[in-house]
Amino acid sequence: MASGNREGFGSTLADAARKKAEMSGEVRSDKVLIYGNELEAMARFVSDYPSTETGGDLFGFWTHSGSPVVEYVLGPAKTAEHQSAAFYQESSFLKTAGAIMRDLHGLQHVGTWHSHHRIGLTEPSTGDSTTMQRALDKNQFNTWLLVICNFADKSDRVEMRGYLYHARGAGEHRQLTWLILPGSSPIRTAMESVREFPHVYPHTTAAVYEAIPSTTFAQMTSESKAEAPSFPSSSFMSTPEGRAELHRLFGELSDVERNVEILQREDGRVSLAFQRDGYLFEIVFPHAYPVVKPVVECRPVEIPEGQEESWKAPRTLFLAMDQGDSVVTRIEELVGTFLVNREHAGSDAPGKRED
Numbered sequence: 001m002a003s004g005n006r007e008g009f010g011s012t013l014a015d016a017a018r019k020k021a022e023m024s025g026e027v028r029s030d031k032v033l034i035y036g037n038e039l040e041a042m043a044r045f046v047s048d049y050p051s052t053e054t055g056g057d058l059f060g061f062w063t064h065s066g067s068p069v070v071e072y073v074l075g076p077a078k079t080a081e082h083q084s085a086a087f088y089q090e091s092s093f094l095k096t097a098g099a100i101m102r103d104l105h106g107l108q109h110v111g112t113w114h115s116h117h118r119i120g121l122t123e124p125s126t127g128d129s130t131t132m133q134r135a136l137d138k139n140q141f142n143t144w145l146l147v148i149c150n151f152a153d154k155s156d157r158v159e160m161r162g163y164l165y166h167a168r169g170a171g172e173h174r175q176l177t178w179l180i181l182p183g184s185s186p187i188r189t190a191m192e193s194v195r196e197f198p199h200v201y202p203h204t205t206a207a208v209y210e211a212i213p214s215t216t217f218a219q220m221t222s223e224s225k226a227e228a229p230s231f232p233s234s235s236f237m238s239t240p241e242g243r244a245e246l247h248r249l250f251g252e253l254s255d256v257e258r259n260v261e262i263l264q265r266e267d268g269r270v271s272l273a274f275q276r277d278g279y280l281f282e283i284v285f286p287h288a289y290p291v292v293k294p295v296v297e298c299r300p301v302e303i304p305e306g307q308e309e310s311w312k313a314p315r316t317l318f319l320a321m322d323q324g325d326s327v328v329t330r331i332e333e334l335v336g337t338f339l340v341n342r343e344h345a346g347s348d349a350p351g352k353r354e355d
Contacts, residue, residue: 031177032067032069033068034069034181035183035185037188039209041073041075042147043208044202046149047158047204048204050156051118052087052117053083053115054087055087055115056089056114058110059098059107060072061254067176067179068110071188072185074094075201076089077094077200078200105244105251107251111146111147112147113146113148113149113160115149116150118151123175133169133170136167141167142167143165157210158209159210159211160178160210163175164176179214180216186243186244235287235288236287249272255328259274260272260274271284271285279299280298280299282296282298283296290321294319296318296334296335297314298317299315319334
């Protein structure tokens, strides 16, 4: 029931480089987001080993509210060790795959998964929880996702359940609800053309599976009577290439800014939001990006007393950025200049008042 690798599970966590996405210990996520085809890939890997444990790793990022988003399910290496009550990933395989996904798409190592095949244990074992908690505390991470897979009673249907661990949690874990994203992960599509990536594929061609418990954006919005997120056909976000570009920009920005958040506006436009020096900055992408350039809207996190009228609308900064450009370089130029000018202006700066 334990899962890890023989060269040290903790060292693979350290390589995840998640320091820029650390969330407060008070943030309580209750969902894990994943593309439907990644769930299927996991189920097919499980079906390859009906009587022994198998497993792998989960790559993606963390939302501002602390929810893991799984963009890529990595399966077991060819040299991984499968036992009836244990699975050991091959360390060098994991490190190579993780480094490539980090460098190309800014993905983070957000968790692990393994199967309990037909032993009837749908929750993490005591050994699982001990391993997770030791790794979290040793490497000073705040959260970690563990997915347990089982075969349903007397059937080949694969059931998946996600559990979230927190630092200094004494092994306590909380089951999450799966929020299933439609279609295929743009990261999996992009990785197919990367020759140096250590690809592994399940032998099982199709599997019946169920994520427990699960929902979709459509179900969530039906319950809340809100519109489901959607993009017009003219939006760059309606294509896999466009979504991959947004995730690239998110990864780059997350390397230098804390708690970067992906938002969607009422008109369907997406934006990347972050805070710096008392201001909230939001990079707003038009549907026709990169033909039409994005803008940066900014406003104080807390509007100083007496300045409410001047901040009824955010300031708009124009960003000269093309597809493929470094968002960090462009933002540093624009935001750096804005902050310097605000400091010299004095009266408009958050926390400064005129006596």
